[in-house]
Each structure stands twice: as C-alpha cells, then as structure tokens.
Amino acid sequence: MPALESNLQQQVHLLYSDHHGWLFGWLRKKMGCTHQAADLAQDAFLQILGRPEALTEVREPRAYLTTIARRLVFESWRRRDLEQAYLAELAALPEDLAPSPEDQALVLETLLTIDRLLDGLSVKARTAFLMSQLDGMTYQEIATELNVSASRVRQYMAQALTCCYAAALPA
Secondary structure, three states, X not given: OOHHHHHHHHHHHHHHHHHHHHHHHHHHHHHOOHHHHHHHHHHHHHHHHHOHHHHHHOOOHHHHHHHHHHHHHHHHHHHHHHHHHHHHHHHHOOHHHOOOHXXXXXXXXXXXXXXXXXHHOOHHHHHHHHHHHOOOOOHHHHHHXXXXXXXXXXXXXXXXXXXXXXXXXXX
C-alpha cells in the first residue's frame, strides 16, 4: 500500500475516532432524532471516505464536519418536505386513481432525483423548469409569472435540461 494512501486512511480513522461522537451529538440536537442523527453522521463520514484526499487541506476538523453535516441536514429536510408535498397530493386523489405503493415509491425517488439534479440552478431557473414540466405552462406564461422575458425562460429551460441530460449520460 502506498504511503500516501496509508496516511489518508490514518487521517480518516483519526477524524472518525476523535470527532464521530461530537458530530453525532451535534446532529442529534439539530434533528431531534437519534436514528436520523446516526444515519447523517455515517453519511458524513461516507462522503469523506469518497474523497479522503480533501482531508489534506483540513485545518479545523469540526468546522469541516459541520459543513458536510449541515448540507446533509438541509438535504434531509428538503427530501422530507418534498415527500410530504407528494403525499399530500396523493391524499387528495380519489382512492381508485391512487398509484400502487410501488409506483408511489418510484415517483418519489424520481422526484428526489430531479430535485438533486436541479439543485445547482438558480431559484428562477428551477421554478421555470417545474412550471413547464409539472404545470404544463407555456414559456410566455412562465415569463409573466416570473416577471422575466420569454427568451430568459428559454435560457432557464436550457440550463435545467442540460442538468438533466448530463445526469442521463453514462459515466
């Protein structure tokens, strides 16, 4: 095993052993749930394991872990909000039109994937894409709603579709 790889493994091990308990406690206070805190703490360290070379630049381990954990907390809240909105829409459907539990799970997973794909877009670009795709609005209707030009809506749509196409390409 090369010395650099061994050193990185030691850094990850040290970071985990020195700070996992602290991170778990911080997340437990934020989330109000021991199980979610444990999951998010593990997710934070999984992200670090995915890029251990980033540890070479870390000067403040707790600040680094807090940054990763905050992002995971926000993603968790966003996922929860999206799921609750979807379930509320399902509850409004007549029972005979409700999708099967399997279809519900697939749709929810697709919504979460789209949400992650569009995360890097501006609020207006994301909103324009969703208005077009989910509400079936024309570019002119979206432009009026967002108080921008129709050509700007076309630019927003191009940005959003580029994100979606890039994610669909094989790695």
